[in-house]
Amino acid sequence: MNPADPSPALLKLQRLVRIPTVSDRDPALVDDAAFAALHTALAEEYPLLHTQLERTALAGHSLLYRWRGASSERPVVLMAHMDVVPVDADATWTHAAFDGVIADGFLWGRGTLDDKNCVAGICAAVEELLGEGFVPAQDVWLSFGADEEVFGTGAVAAVEHLTSLGVRPWMVLDEGGAVAHDSFPGVAAPIAVIGVAEKGATSFELRVDGRGGHASQPAAKGPTWRLARAVMRLEKKPFPARMPAPTLELFRRMAPHAPAALRPLMANSSKLAPLLARALVLAGAEPAAMVRTTAAVTQLSGSPAINVIASTAKAGVNVRIMPGDSVASATAHLRDAIDDEHVHLDLLESAEPTPVSAFEDEPAFALLERTVAEVFPDAVPSPYVLMGATDSRHFAAVCERVYRFAPFRMSKAQRESIHSYDERIGLEAFDEGVRWYGQLLRNLD
Template sequence: MTDPAVERFRELLRIPTVSHADESLVRWEDFDAFRAALVRLYPAVHAALDLEIIDGHSLLYRWRGADPAHPLVLMAHIDVVPVVADEWSTDPFAADIVGEGTDAAIHARGAIDDKGSLVAILEAVEQLAASGFTPARDVYLAFGHNEETAGGGARAIVAALRDAGVRPGLVLDEGGAVVDGVIPGVTVPTAMVGVAERGVMTAVLTAREGGGHASTPPATPATARLARAITRLHRHPFPTRLAPPVRAMLSTVAPHAPQPLRALLRSLAVTGPLVAAVFSKLGPEMNAIVRTTAVATELAGAPGENVLATTARASVNIRLLTGDTVDGAAARVRRVIGDPEVEVEVRHGSDPSPVSPWRGEAWRRIANAVAETLGDDVVTTPYLQLGASDSRWFTAISGNVYRFTPFHLTRAERDALHSHNERIRIDVWLRGIGFYRALVAAS
């Protein structure tokens, strides 16, 4: 017989809370159905915690503890990204169980990102609330409704907490997971806890010309100037370096690395530039933790195949390494392109998040919960989160903001995020409930 917690999880995965950048396309009735299902499935949570609906569809729960100061905030988001159903081997919203024993996995959009965390949090709180437990300090559950697009729900939650004078002692959102072999040469499982995340910006490159018929093109049409600009950006990437969170990560895992790598990681004051240069060659993830990255993602030109483009445009997605800034990156893009006839406009951008400490009470609470529930052989290490999350808004009200998803994920499982066949193994998800329960119990 399937665990009742698993059946609750599957029911919530079947509700297609898909977000879209164009919110007129969102089926808000699915978000309402999701909230109604939470009330029905988690009675102890809704009896013990106060619920406030923020920004129309985001949920903020408050569990009053013996002391309201320095509360714990557990974050997750309700929305999921759209699917291309034909690419999936199962119905993406059927939450089918595939495999047997320890290989049994739930296949569904949101299984990891991010209903896996959201439902695991609720399961942990339901168990504790039903047992009569009262936390030592307040606990908040903050569930945004549009993390995958605008993040307005999380910003509104932060504004509500700030207005109430709440200064969280620990904020935990989705982020790094328990992984094997991500850091070359390190074979012990590592819990990658994000202490910061990269900034994000979009630079729009625009080249213009008079237009006309494609049968009589000029020597350097707008499309060629744009292509040349993109090629220059690709051939001259941002320089490599070890940001403080990455340096701390490598120092933490150094004792578990074989020689001569161990010696290199223990001498980063000297070997740092070499290590950064080598890591940039070891695949997209390693490259992204040692430099600001820039890639052209959207291209637009003429409206017809026989028409010269009067305007050729490219959107360049830039992810900023800790220490870099939106203004500095924009200036470098202009310098590398070196063509005054190609305009560079920053459409939107946010600098990298502040860095949370990897020492102190908040950090120890996370590390202790990892050791207690996910394995005492797991090494908890600081990590620079490569993508953006709703947690970045919480740095305005807390200096202890972390990003960690308490699931032991394979490379293939991580690659399925935002792709087809997203899935999570059932035993891995159930262990994650224990992590959240331990973290709340220690709060």
């Protein structure tokens, strides 16, 4: 087969991408028919999986499969999610988000990187192994959520179901890290970053109330002025930077591949942590987010009309809390930064950062490293702290080994396309990912 041609596994992903399974916090706004179509597509594209594995529907549209292995000891959970975020109608997509166009060596569309690539990659690997008559060394569970993007209940239901069966996973693997190219200035080698923890995803609302009135008679220091000042104060007082243990290990492992001038700093990251943390803050948004809790103002609202002074002005603030910080400490920091009693700070939803899964002298992490080395020999496997949030956080209560890694090569531009426009996956990169999942399942013994 020509490397530029799509593989059969890729064409199956293309079908999934063309189904607009957009999740919403309001169940009434969810297109149930789209999720039903996706379930049908999964059953048709992966028939062995659906005839030989035990399937359980959970929490609306989420799915859980059991692949019985040679032993029920040390069960493994492979996770992904079937839902996607909405598409901004004003975004300038090269190819329409749900057309699933194959062009220029990529499959384009919403979900190609987040996260139908993992759904299709896992299913393709399982389907292939079933066709060979392969039996995994231990039970394997496939947990596919349908509301991950809206912090839904699918994964919670999966945990509850497994608990009711007395299943305590030995290892859980969800999306998260990737084989990241262009991940750090001057580092040529791709870094296979495996999330051993994730930040806590917490949301606040800033609200300022006032009298409002006619725009021809503006009063000083009204709601919009106070809100704008509060936003600027948040920008001017970011959270302090520090280096958690996984990030220190990440830089130690990158050191041999860094420019000569940076190698001593990175190799001795534990001794030079404060200096390295300051350097990362200056290196850009992606590196800076690795070393501190972040706060992003994501929504603004004010007057309903351009000639009316707002009586209430609001701003949504999304905070990603670094392990070692907490919802309480983040709340205190925001209050201190805003320093205005007229600005109400309301907690909308909260999640603490997850525990850090072991990565030193840990067989489960070594298994992931070994599989990376076999499929991506040019990549440097390393632990890191995931900046986003995944469904796997719910499994931390029942499993000590929760990891986050999507085995696909991604450039910096591709990583920036997640939740944005022109999301796309390389044709060869997808096939590599399928091989990685298959090799992982073979390596369980």
